[in-house]
Amino acid sequence: MNKIEDKMDAIVALCKRRGFVFQGSEIYGGLAGTWDYGPLGEALKWNVQSVWLRRFVWGKGNMFKVNAAILMNQKVWQASGHAAGFADPLVECKKCKHRFRADQITAADSEKGKCPDCGGELGAQRQFNMMFETHVGAVQDASSISYLRPETAQGMFVNFKNILDTEHPRLPFGMAQIGKAFRNEIAPRDFLFRSREFEQMEIEYFVDPKDWEKSFEYFRAEMNAFMSDIGLSATRIHELEVPESDRAHYSRRTIDFEYDFPFGRKELYGLAYRGDFDLKQHSEFSKVDLSYYDEEKKERFVPHCIEPSFGLDRSVLAILCDAYTEDDMGGDKRIYLKLHPSVAPYKVAVFPLLRNKPELVKKAEEVFATIQKDIPMTDYDDNGNVGKRYRRQDEIGTPFCVTIDFETIEKGNGVTVRDRDSGKQERVAEGELLKYLKDKVKG
Ligand code: ATP
Numbered sequence: 001m002n003k004i005e006d007k008m009d010a011i012v013a014l015c016k017r018r019g020f021v022f023q024g025s026e027i028y029g030g031l032a033g034t035w036d037y038g039p040l041g042e043a044l045k046w047n048v049q050s051v052w053l054r055r056f057v058w059g060k061g062n063m064f065k066v067n068a069a070i071l072m073n074q075k076v077w078q079a080s081g082h083a084a085g086f087a088d089p090l091v092e093c094k095k096c097k098h099r100f101r102a103d104q105i106t107a108a109d110s111e112k113g114k115c116p117d118c119g120g121e122l123g124a125q126r127q128f129n130m131m132f133e134t135h136v137g138a139v140q141d142a143s144s145i146s147y148l149r150p151e152t153a154q155g156m157f158v159n160f161k162n163i164l165d166t167e168h169p170r171l172p173f174g175m176a177q178i179g180k181a182f183r184n185e186i187a188p189r190d191f192l193f194r195s196r197e198f199e200q201m202e203i204e205y206f207v208d209p210k211d212w213e214k215s216f217e218y219f220r221a222e223m224n225a226f227m228s229d230i231g232l233s234a235t236r237i238h239e240l241e242v243p244e245s246d247r248a249h250y251s252r253r254t255i256d257f258e259y260d261f262p263f264g265r266k267e268l269y270g271l272a273y274r275g276d277f278d279l280k281q282h283s284e285f286s287k288v289d290l291s292y293y294d295e296e297k298k299e300r301f302v303p304h305c306i307e308p309s310f311g312l313d314r315s316v317l318a319i320l321c322d323a324y325t326e327d328d329m330g331g332d333k334r335i336y337l338k339l340h341p342s343v344a345p346y347k348v349a350v351f352p353l354l355r356n357k358p359e360l361v362k363k364a365e366e367v368f369a370t371i372q373k374d375i376p377m378t379d380y381d382d383n384g385n386v387g388k389r390y391r392r393q394d395e396i397g398t399p400f401c402v403t404i405d406f407e408t409i410e411k412g413n414g415v416t417v418r419d420r421d422s423g424k425q426e427r428v429a430e431g432e433l434l435k436y437l438k439d440k441v442k443g
Contacts (some may be wrong), residue, residue, distance in 0.1 A: 032186030033196030043345035068155025079285035090128035095120025148182035173206035199312035206303035231340025244357030250277035
């Protein structure tokens with residue numbers, strides 16, 4: 001496979017065929033920029049969240065996870081700058097009326113002022129605000145305007161004082177949130193990469209201004225470690241030091257973590273030093289004091305903020321692109337997902353060799369129940385023949401398949417465990433199976 005579209009088409013097709021991701025509102029022809037996760041995609045996504053929580057939140061003591069409302073007072077977005085400035089440059093074709101993001105059409109097209117779709121004349125560039133506007137309550141006037149949040153970050157800044165008052169943390173400490181964000185992207189594209197409804201996993205880490213570099217470097221290393229946790233190849237990840245001219249207005253330093261997607265090297269995550277911009281803005285607009293009192297130094301100041309920001313759907317896409325593999329096995333072309341066990345929807349699948357032999361089924365159900373207690377994401381599969389089951393489990397990225405055969409029950413000779421990547425099978429004694437699997441899939 002050499003064409004980029006072929007690889008993306010193959011991934012999108014696999015996602016639909018196996019129940020990872022479907023087009024949003026598919027039976028009505030879809031809704032551009034929306035995707036629905038099926039059972040396996042949802043499991044994969046959940047795994048990414050739990051790896052993230054394990055690395056950044058659980059057991060940290062100074063990280064506080066919140067879950068703020070998606071609809072927020074419109075003043076939040078005035079304070080943050082989104083109401084006035086969260087916009088992309090839009091151009092419209094005068095002939096076919098198609099709209100494009102001016103910075104995404106090719107240099108040649110934009111220079112000639114021609115529409116990439118029909119060659120018609122492009123109109124003047126204008127700014128297009130990407131927030132989805134709505135009205136809260138029965139009256140539709142300027143005071144009832146609200147927005148579907150375009151990022152999760154602001155839900156944390158507005159709760160800064162609540163965390164100070166309830167948790168009494170000492171600097172440095174962080175707030176973390178996983179949740180939906182909405183952007184009316186001019187041109188949603190590249191499958192899950194740029195959609196209009198997506199999920200973010202964000203941290204706002206508050207520091208004493210003089211310590212910002214230490215925390216920035218800490219998160220830089222931790223973000224790289226997280227990408228390794230979820231199985232992304234280090235060679236496909238690149239750090240981009242964003243020059244001042246390209247940084248968001250509030251940012252004093254930003255590193256983009258870019259990933260080599262089949263459609264090009266693109267931003268996967270961002271790490272920004274936001275200074276005291278957000279807390280100061282919200283203090284000013286809300287008239288609520290958002291400063292911090294340092295008991296030891298007897299000093300009051302507004303903490304500065306480091307923000308590691310992760311797109312959950314972009315993580316899923318990067319994982320799928322990294323894992324998608326085609327090879328030859330036993331003379332047949334095989335497609336499989338070389339997923340890291342930490343994110344695989346199923347870590348293990350258990351089969352009876354034949355589904356019409358009650359003694360095999362009984363034993364397989366027993367083995368399944370034992371494994372499933374310790375490894376909850378275990379599948380039981382008795383559809384079709386064993387070859388078909390291997391093909392399905394390979395395609396959905398299950399690292400290990402356990403088969404119960406006649407030797408298991410007649411000779412007490414253990415079970416076979418097949419490794420997804422090599423296709424090799426080994427016999428493992430029943431009493432050692434759980435430990436064997438736990439050692440292999442932990443992480
Ligand atoms: P881009 O330049 O690609 O539009 P951004 O710099 O605007 O992204 P941020 O505002 O920094 O993105 O958002 C943080 C993270 O949220 C991004 O690194 C990305 O992983 C994710 N993200 C942003 N926009 C989208 C989108 N439209 N669809 C899916 N994920 C997104």
